[in-house]
Amino acid sequence: MKSFTTALAPLILLGLLTGPAGAKDPPLLSLNMAHFKDTATVTEDSKNATTTISTENGFAEHKGPMRMVWNDEFLEAVIDGETGRRSFQVHAWVIYNGAWRDYEAASYQTANGLRSVPAAAIRRTSENCLVRECTYTEHVAFPVEEKFLRELAAGYVPDKPSLWRFRLLAKTGPAYSGELSNAEIAGLLAKVDEYTGAHAAGAQVAAAPAQNAGGAALKLSFGIDGLPVAATVEQPNRAGILVIAVSSGSVAQKSGIIVGDILYEVDGHPMRTAADLKNALAACAAHCTVAVKLFRGTDAMAVTARF
Numbered sequence: 001m002k003s004f005t006t007a008l009a010p011l012i013l014l015g016l017l018t019g020p021a022g023a024k025d026p027p028l029l030s031l032n033m034a035h036f037k038d039t040a041t042v043t044e045d046s047k048n049a050t051t052t053i054s055t056e057n058g059f060a061e062h063k064g065p066m067r068m069v070w071n072d073e074f075l076e077a078v079i080d081g082e083t084g085r086r087s088f089q090v091h092a093w094v095i096y097n098g099a100w101r102d103y104e105a106a107s108y109q110t111a112n113g114l115r116s117v118p119a120a121a122i123r124r125t126s127e128n129c130l131v132r133e134c135t136y137t138e139h140v141a142f143p144v145e146e147k148f149l150r151e152l153a154a155g156y157v158p159d160k161p162s163l164w165r166f167r168l169l170a171k172t173g174p175a176y177s178g179e180l181s182n183a184e185i186a187g188l189l190a191k192v193d194e195y196t197g198a199h200a201a202g203a204q205v206a207a208a209p210a211q212n213a214g215g216a217a218l219k220l221s222f223g224i225d226g227l228p229v230a231a232t233v234e235q236p237n238r239a240g241i242l243v244i245a246v247s248s249g250s251v252a253q254k255s256g257i258i259v260g261d262i263l264y265e266v267d268g269h270p271m272r273t274a275a276d277l278k279n280a281l282a283a284c285a286a287h288c289t290v291a292v293k294l295f296r297g298t299d300a301m302a303v304t305a306r307f
Contacts (some may be wrong), residue, residue: 025061028181029161033244034259035186037251051083053195055188056091059181071095072179075149075188076141079196086192088149088209091122092168094176097133100124101170106142108166111151117142119168132244133246139169153186154229154238157297158260190227190244221251222281228273229262238295240264240271255292255305265293266305 036058043052056074071094079086094103107116123139144231152164161183168176223244231238246253257263263271267279267290284290290305 013287024116025059028061029060029163029183031059031181031183032158032161032259033156033186033190035182036181036184037190037194037244038187040188040191042191046179051081051195053079053188053191054091055184058184058187071176072250073180074260075180075184077188077192079192083194083256086146086196088144088146090144090166090178091139091141091179092178093137093139094168095137096173097135098173100136101138101173101176103138103140103168106166107169107170108144108164110148116169117144134305142168147186149189150227150229152182153189153227154184154231154242154262156242156260158258160297186227186242186244189279190225193227194225208283223252224257224262224272226277236295238262238264238298239275241277241296251305251307255303256304257292257294257305258296260293260296263292264295266290267292 036055039055039058040055043054044050045052048176052073054076056072056076058074060072064070068102072090072091074092076089077086078089087259090106094101097130103119103121105116106119109115119140119142121138122141123137125137127137128135137169155162161181163179164182164185165179167175168178224241224248225244226241227238227244229239229242239262243252243257243259243261243263246257246259263277266277266280267284271277271280279288284307288307290307291302292305293300293302295301
């Protein structure tokens, strides 16, 4: 999110009361994936059988003596409760003076070139027109594909998030430049996968039971939450299971695996989904030792997991 300070009017005080007066906002790039996952809101609409997951509460930049929010960008996912279909949108609040701009399209760069999509008006308001030049607020949204979001999430490196930028194009007036952290994108996807209970990226990944010497079943719990990520043009080899949480005291934690690692090989088996991990560990006997290969940032490394 970027600060927009050409207007000065008490409008849309997004998150104004979210913290103590005078408190400083943490920089956007200081916030990690876990923060956005934990602050994401889940709203269920029983009438329409949909669930909306939003990162609106994850970050807001307050400016000026009144600590107002002059613009905001966030993500929303809408899940159809009947079909399970998931759709994603980028939302932006934009405040400005002058005349209506009527943002009608959005553009952003992809690996295949510049992409343009229509933008929809969610809400429009005007203030202070009787006493000064009008100040306008436009809340617009545009669709973005889940596959593309997962590609952006695959580039997330803990402690080194990066910004994804887009532009809103207006019928009249200048375009608006917005940005989102890939930590926010990864956090939203993790929350969506957690909510839907997707086996590919939801609750704790665990292997099938193994038998001990006495014949009793032993559940080999690796102890991670994972998000499948695909390779990107920039990082063609960084594909596997992105670790979004590590259980305290688990095998994964004891082996040195941390949030942000991408597991790409376990016991000689390539990792692309949580099912791959489950299958690799299913053949592991109690008290076995397994080699785990992973990417930490752009560096490849190996650790040993002992069950």
